[in-house]
Amino acid sequence: MTPLSYHVQEYVLLAALLFSIGGLGFLIRRNVLIQLMCVEIMLNATNLLLVAFNRLYPSSMTGQVFAFFVIAVAAAEAAVGLAIILGFYRLRNSVHSDDADILRH
């Protein structure tokens, strides 16, 4: 039996794909709100991975429980992020990360 049986492999691939989509989006897009959404995609990819890995160890619920907590963490981060982005928008009239370019040495 390979370490990744129980059809976990497909889920790992899907999670990797989702994570890459999120990561690429974060790097490519310049709208901070969309970047935040990309981070959420990445978090969901890890959630998928956690739940999929949990199938390898049917006796424990660790992965499932972790996924719930990750949802809570993601919500907290989104709330804080939206507040910061709103503050930035009020000052600069823009939500583009390219406009955050005053600070230089």
Next chain:
Amino acid sequence: MTITIEDLRVLTLPLELSALLFLVLIADIATSSVRGKTFTGWLTFWGLCVVFGLTFVSPVAGEAFGGRFRADTWTLFMTRWFIVAGAVVTLGGIDRIRRMASRRQGEYNLLLLFSLLGMVLLIGALDLILLLLCFELSSIPLFVMAAIEKRKGQEFKLMLTAEGAIKFFLVGVVSTPIALLGLALIMGMVGDSSIAALDGATTSPLLKVGLLLLLSGMGFKLGVVPFHMWVPDTYQSAPAPFVAFLSTAPKVTALVALARILVSGLQNRSELWTPAVTTLCVGTLVMGNFWALGQRSTKRLLAYSGIGHIGYFMMALLVGDNTGMAMFLFYVVAYLLTNIGTFLVVEAVCGRSEDESIDVFAGLSRRSPWLAMSMLLFLLSLAGIPFVVGFWAKLYVFIAAWRAGYSWLVVTGALLAIVALYYYLQIARVMYMNEPKVKDPIAVKPSLAAGVLICLLGIVGYGAYPRPLLESARAAADAFMQTRSATVSVSLR
């Protein structure tokens, strides 16, 4: 698994801190109509003092939640120092927050307490889930604190603050899924979330990828070199008393989380992580110190110097045994006291003028000799000159690394310490040699001066007599390295 009274007894210290948090929360709600009050700041400070005192009264030891959380000598040691850091930062920041965020003082202090609570819980966590949750609890409030200032009529400065905060947030928020993916892969390979189970992980490529992802995710939060971009910008734009906190306690927290997983969890599998950590360590040491050379802004210079210090921390982690952890802890205390003190002096000198270039320090020795003297001592401690505490910290780390066979790393570190000495002394030279632009002495608020004084006493006292600190660090490190403990004991030291 149900929670028993015994579990709660083990959690005494975090619970005391939460009680303080709720007290401040309720006090802030009750006085929400009063404007410009520094009440919550003082309540936070004195509350932290009380919690600090309580750590001496009833030290608890034991395991809670089926071994997921442990209280022992190690947690006691770290909790005390985190509380000291929190209290000093609160004290030093009271005036700045009253001036710059007068309607948000309650929020500022609450966020600081939330962050502290996360840290205090993290040091006892023996479970990956708990570790990550505590880490997030300690880092999410920081994003808000970086953006908390609101200044009327200073639109440009406000823009800088918002920009520093948004950079900090974006980097911080993207590092979470990266570290989390790493943890998920590690957990998938181990099959359990407890630290003790890490040793039994099957060596597979996925485990290595997981460790690498975890290191990069934590690297973002730590600001080690390939992931350091946000550090100077955020330090420059955020209020100095907050930077005093940001540059110390959260960094130590991230390092402790890494140490918990790598040094204590994978202590028999160090071949898995030493190559990556060595690379990060060397890169951080070299680049951090060299980038600091050309800086004209004090806060940016100190930011790069802080990045360099993370390299010395990682050197101590690389040793990977009890001695290494003891030296790591000694360095933690030295760094906490010195860096908080330095940034509080920066706040005293630059806080009102909002100009934080090195030139502001010109002739400080003639304007405020005491301030100049304390800054000089802090800089010497950062540089590692005898006989302030930073010297012993560097020396001990070097000795431990040398004995562990990292002689080339020690040589690199020592050479870079000389580079660091050059830029630290640049500030000292400006303070003592240059003519002041303004002759008036700097008015320092008593609260800020008290904060500086506490740090100063710490670095001079432990510099003159490091033995007690060294011994308690050794005891704490021994407790830290036990992952599977049958008997948990606590020493009162």
Next chain:
Amino acid sequence: MNQAWISTLVFLVVSAVLAASVMIAARILGVASKRRTKLTLTTYECGEEPEGPAWLKFHPRYYVVALVFVLFDVEAVFLFTWALILPDLGMLAIVDMFLFIGILLLGWVFALSKGALRWQ
């Protein structure tokens, strides 16, 4: 495993064929596609005329309320799982959950006292 993938494939093919056939049928049979008048291009062909652009600015208050909502909404994740296994957990779980909600309630009171929910 192959069985599952084949059924997915069949599902994909069927849905693609269905979607394509509906669109082609609309093109052949439809009347509107041949007579593009001003009316066919409006948002709604009957009923109220739409007023103003769709991209209007929301009042910032919406964001604050949305922020608070997001935070308290996630509580449902834990409530749901808790409710599913409540019979096995017994009395202690109820106390725990009320403690949890109590803490959140304190947060709500904090938001209320700070005026985050006031609509002015």
